Amino acid sequence: MEDLREKAFKLLQSNKKQGYSKHLKRDYFYFAPDEIHYHQWFWDSCFHAIVMTEFKVELAIKEIDALLSCQTESGFLPHIIFWKWRLIDIYQYFKSWKKEIHPKFRFFTAEIQPPVIGITLRRIYEKTKSLEFLKKYLPRIQKYFDYLKKERDLDKNSLISIITPMESGMDMAPQFDIPFGNHENDPVDTKGKISAMLGKYKKVKWNLRGIYNLDIFNFEDVAVNTIYLLSLENLVYLWDIIDKDKSRKVKEHYERVKKRLIELFWDEEDKIFYGLYHKGGKEFKAKIKTVSSLFPLCLDIPKKYVDSLIEHMVNKKEFWLTYPIPSVSKDEKSFGPLTDTRYIWRGTTWINTNWFLAKGLLRHGEKELYKKLKAKTIELIEKHGFCEYYDPITGEPGTAMRNFGWSTLAIDI
Numbered sequence: 031m032e033d034l035r036e037k038a039f040k041l042l043q044s045n046k047k048q049g050y051s052k053h054l055k056r057d058y059f060y061f062a063p064d065e066i067h068y069h070q071w072f073w074d075s076c077f078h079a080i081v082m083t084e085f086k087v088e089l090a091i092k093e094i095d096a097l098l099s100c101q102t103e104s105g106f107l108p109h110i111i112f113w114k115w116r117l118i119d120i121y122q123y124f125k126s127w128k129k130e131i132h133p134k135f136r137f138f139t140a141e142i143q144p145p146v147i148g149i150t151l152r153r154i155y156e157k158t159k160s161l162e163f164l165k166k167y168l169p170r171i172q173k174y175f176d177y178l179k180k181e182r183d184l185d186k187n188s189l190i191s192i193i194t195p196m197e198s199g200m201d202m203a204p205q206f207d208i209p210f211g212n213h214e215n216d217p218v219d220t221k222g223k224i225s226a227m228l229g230k231y232k233k234v235k236w237n238l239r240g241i242y243n244l245d246i247f248n249f250e251d252v253a254v255n256t257i258y259l260l261s262l263e264n265l266v267y268l269w270d271i272i273d274k275d276k277s278r279k280v281k282e283h284y285e286r287v288k289k290r291l292i293e294l295f296w297d298e299e300d301k302i303f304y305g306l307y308h309k310g311g312k313e314f315k316a317k318i319k320t321v322s323s324l325f326p327l328c329l330d331i332p333k334k335y336v337d338s339l340i341e342h343m344v345n346k347k348e349f350w351l352t353y354p355i356p357s358v359s360k361d362e363k364s365f366g367p368l369t370d371t372r373y374i375w376r377g378t379t380w381i382n383t384n385w386f387l388a389k390g391l392l393r394h395g396e397k398e399l400y401k402k403l404k405a406k407t408i409e410l411i412e413k414h415g416f417c418e419y420y421d422p423i424t425g426e427p428g429t430a431m432r433n434f435g436w437s438t439l440a441i442d443i
Contacts, residue, residue: 105177148261
């Protein structure tokens with residue numbers, strides 16, 4: 031394991047980007063996801079910082095500094111920050127990113143990603159025990175969660191919505207086919223409809239009210255809201271150190287969100303959690319079993335839900351394949367896993383989702399199952415290196431990116 035730790039540190043260091051951004055007019059420091067994905071992605075950075083606390087916490091802080099330096103007045107934090115344009119980026123810009131650029135800020139996108147940053151903040155604090163750090167960063171990160179509460183809960187049910195599949199971090203996951211009317215789960219069809227949707231969003235200048243009125247994609251995702259809750263839970267803990275009244279208020283919100291997550295996402299028939307999408311003023315469940323469906327295992331929820339989720343997890347016809355846990359249940363028609371394509375999250379196994387679920391198993395005292403998941407995860411890394419994803423049956427990484435930053439989370443499982 032020590033050798034794996036050393037490899038993880040060297041990998042992150044090899045992906046390090048730093049310098050002065052001429053167009054953003056500030057210094058930057060971050061760890062890119064891999065050699066191809068050059069820019070700073072939000073939840074990738076949060077994961078990289080978590081791992082870096084095991085080595086050099088000051089670099090983890092610098093990574094978060096770069097993210098927070100682009101926070102807008104509303105509290106919004108972007109999905110991608112383009113600190114430096116390269117010639118190779120021009121093609122990608124005109125192919126897709128041009129549609130996603132924030133209308134007021136040319137050098138980052140108008141989207142969010144799963145709000146992991148509350149988890150990251152606590153990890154950094156627990157390494158530093160610095161009240162000065164906490165007083166500086168906690169209000170800024172709370173501002174982001176205030177933005178999510180105010181701007182992303184359109185129907186006021188306490189759950190936050192994503193407005194593109196990319197905001198989930200699981201871009202092409204098949205539960206997102208359904209709002210586009212793609213009931214055959216053809217990823218080519220979904221990709222085309224995402225592109226058309228982004229063009230329409232650009233026309234309304236990414237105005238959230240305008241986007242909601244378009245009624246194309248308004249999705250309350252299980253994993254996104256679980257991560258939202260995990261971060262809120264960590265904010266409650268951190269606020270309690272410096273402001274107990276604020277901690278109490280955040281905890282009240284946390285409890286409301288958790289209650290609504292269970293009430294609205296739980297499917298009594300299938301005994302699993304499904305996300306909701308909005309169409310024509312109504313809510314519908316996106317009934318496809320994916321790794322997102324298992325995410326509430328990470329929360330402090332009643333045992334009956336935990337037991338049901340574990341039953342799905344260990345079922346060899348669903349999630350317990352040779353290399354668990356696949357991003358889609360094997361008995362779903364949308365299961366690929368499409369390892370040799372870039373239609374990602376259609377059944378491949380990912381280290382970051384294994385990391386979350388491993389923590390959930392430990393939380394609920396499932397030590398033996400945790401050990402099995404950890405062993406299988408480490409086996410993937412030892413056989414193939416830190417890859418973006420893996421085939422859940424063969425373990426092969428296919429067309430996945432190599433030397434992929436967030437897969438270093440394996441050392442923290």
